[in-house]
Amino acid sequence: MSVSLWQDRSKTRDLEVQNFDIVIIGGGIAGISTAYWLMKEDQGLKVALVEKGELACGATGRNAGFITCGSVEHFNRLVGTHGAEKALEIWKFSEENLKLLEDHIIKEKEQKLQFERKGSFSLASTYEEFSELKKSYDLMNELGINVEILDQDSIEKRLNTYGFVGGIKYLDDASVHPVLLLEEILSHFKESDSFSLFENSEVFRIEQIKELKRVHTKSGKIDAPVVIMATNGYSTQLHPYFSDKIYPTRGQILATGPLPNILEGPCYANFVLDYFRQTPTGEVVIGGFRQLKKDTEVGYSDEVTDVIQDALVDFLNKHIPSIKGTDITHRWSGIMGFSADGQPMVGSIPSDPQIYFIGGFTAHGMGLAFKSGKCLVDLLFDRPIPEFVSAKRFV
Ligand SMILES: Cc1cc2nc3c(=O)[nH]c(=O)nc-3n(C[C@H](O)[C@H](O)[C@H](O)COP(=O)(O)OP(=O)(O)OC[C@H]3O[C@@H](n4cnc5c(N)ncnc54)[C@H](O)[C@@H]3O)c2cc1C
Structure with a gap:
């Protein structure tokens, strides 16, 4: 300003x-x-x-x-x-x-x-991304970084999350x-x-x-x-x-009201562009999708837009169906600095x-x-x- x-x-x-x-x-x-x-x-x-x-x-x-x-x-x-x-x-x-x-x-x-120190997950919705995650897993293992590999079944069981073919868990994240x-x-x-x-x-x-x-x-x-x-x-x-x-880049996000515990830990998806987690008080927070509108998601305005907020809700409905239709209590955005x-x-x-x-x-x-x-x-x-x-x- x-x-x-x-x-x-x-x-x-x-x-x-x-x-x-x-x-x-x-x-x-x-x-x-x-x-x-x-x-x-x-x-x-x-x-x-x-x-x-x-x-x-x-x-x-x-x-x-x-x-x-x-x-x-x-x-x-x-x-x-x-x-x-x-x-x-x-x-x-x-x-x-x-x-x-x-x-x-x-x-x-x-x-x-x-x-909370529950680790964090990177989830792949395509086999192409999963093959990169497997390579990452091998490299990290060789270098002594604590990481675990997951198949589709364990993602569904541990995260109540669907539509991902595999992933890895970084065990030490918080x-x-x-x-x-x-x-x-x-x-x-x-x-x-x-x-x-x-x-x-x-x-x-x-x-x-x-x-x-x-x-x-x-x-x-x-x-x-x-x-x-x-x-x-x-x-x-x-x-x-x-x-x-340093490039001003907008990130949009939303939060639900408190829900029963469904997620084992915070998750990234789609090459670290999209992400979701559940807070200790139960709210599910979902953000990302700036790749949908790269032209608008720059600059200094912290407004939210329908295109991205709707994409976040679609993501929630598709990947975490047990909370489909839940109330969204907060929608917001912020300006990040990308180097x-x-x-x-x-x-x-x-x-x-x-x-x-x-x-x-x-x-x-x-x-x-x-x-x-x-x-x-x-x-x-x-x-x-x-x-x-x-x-x-x-x-
Ligand atoms: C939606 C969203 C989700 C994110 N999720 C994560 C996440 O989960 N994990 C993570 O690690 N990072 C995340 N980030 C990024 C993270 O928030 C930032 O990297 C971090 O907050 C940067 O901190 P900062 O202090 O450098 O910048 P800021 O927190 O932006 O602080 C800069 C401050 O400078 C002040 N300022 C600017 N100009 C002036 C001026 N002229 N005079 C006085 N004051 C001024 C601003 O008001 C502001 O308070 C996310 C960002 C967004 C927007």
Whole structure:
């Protein structure tokens, strides 16, 4: 969204410029995770986090809550693109993300955060996809990743789900209530004197004032030597550097009312494009189908459309017939940031090195952002980060 002269309340209220060491823009899982790791450094840094709406109003508060390992494609394709060693490194990065979340944040709060570690499934509706999943299974087995293969019969029995010829189960994956998780991360440093949160403070300009950056928000101005953009899908709205690096992509989703337990765990289908899971409180959540309307499912509008919402309902009726006709209580969408190669991006803008950034999670931020935030803090303190997340790969 753009900000008019009249909406810029810092002008009419004549607010003082505030000074911080670091300003993080964006209150999603990436911004909050980065703040967590910054505060952990215990360097006495004064950190401000500014968010245009409320915390989690972006993709983080609108996702399906899968915390899955790997990336947007089946493992055999990841190996095809990167080779086995790099593919394993990418996989291990997301395993480490989950472990860090469990050790630092979730600990004994599984129930409170609706966290479950039931694994996740990838289901094939064609023999062609199943043959890719079998290849993935073999490769993963060789590399020591915990995975199980399933035939049609066991999918029907264990998931009450029909129309799939086979699949694999990634045994270590998890799921969570994404907003409760975000709030839990924040609770670790929210009260700290060196941390300040500014919600409803859209940033509309970043200006250079001598050696500092001046961050103009609707509610005030902040000066700091370092700015971190954690704006993911919205990044191009704030800086042109991202226009050919992080693409805003809409994802649509719906939820039913609470139902008896029918699904053993979260599921992906159709080459990771479509997905469904059941929450611990019984709601079935189904998302995907942006491939039906690639031309409309881009940009910044978080409307829902009939074409995709109808496709989601058809999917539910076809594949989970026991809940056919059930009430749909929520329909929504969110804006994701897709990177050019599907991997996250952590770095600074080459022409403007005081602006750091984190994003490009390509529909997998819950499985990547906590560790990516740690990487960004490593970068700030001149510690090495993995090549495949470093934005230097695009230079
Ligand atoms: C329907 C859907 C389902 C998904 N399902 C999953 C899933 O199951 N598992 C998974 O891992 N991932 C999933 N994702 C992707 C996941 O939600 C994202 O990868 C993740 O939330 C990205 O987090 P983020 O903090 O980088 O971005 P966001 O959560 O989008 O946060 C960016 C924040 O920046 C703020 N902002 C933007 N511009 C400005 C500005 N100018 N000034 C101030 N603030 C600004 C925004 O308001 C926003 O809050 C899904 C996404 C969608 C939309």
